[in-house]
Amino acid sequence: MTNREPADNDASGAIDESVRAELSRLRESIDNIDAAVVHMLAERFKCTQQVGHLKAAHRLPPADPSREARQIARLRHLAESANLDPAFAEKLLNFIIAEVIRHHERIAEAAPTPDDTPAATPLE
Template structure:
């Protein structure tokens, strides 16, 4: 028989699993949007990276983390990882676009 604590733990884990699924979905939607940005950049010969935008984003998100009582270093680390992936994808999109133009 499951104790009350075990039952509560199982409930928390279900909620956490739902949040994890939501995070993956949100990340997929973010990548769909940033892929469109990558294509727009490729079509218009914009640079793949906008350091000023990245700095503003990180600053804004660090403040949002502080306001939400979340470790801003963790948020910055996660966002830098996401941004790195976006830049890689933008490079792939630009190469594919260039290949189609030949």
């Protein structure tokens, strides 16, 4: 339980059982949503890792500011449509983008340079 969640007891005694049951139901839903968010982020990062390898193989920069700007605008619009604070959505996406760029930089640093790559030999 975080500091912001209501305690199981209020100032006058025990919480009504129906309230406790509703809290439990809602918290279960929150836990399920949190699990889904984590799994969706994991899938997203699998895709961005592939992008990082593709960029490294073709010597493309880890960051793509124009793509990032389009994604932020798109996510702000989606957030507004979903009645979510667009500023919050933008902060979240900026955090994710920063992590993706960090991964792409690491991948690029580990990628072989043209001098490290053995010359291809024709198959006979």
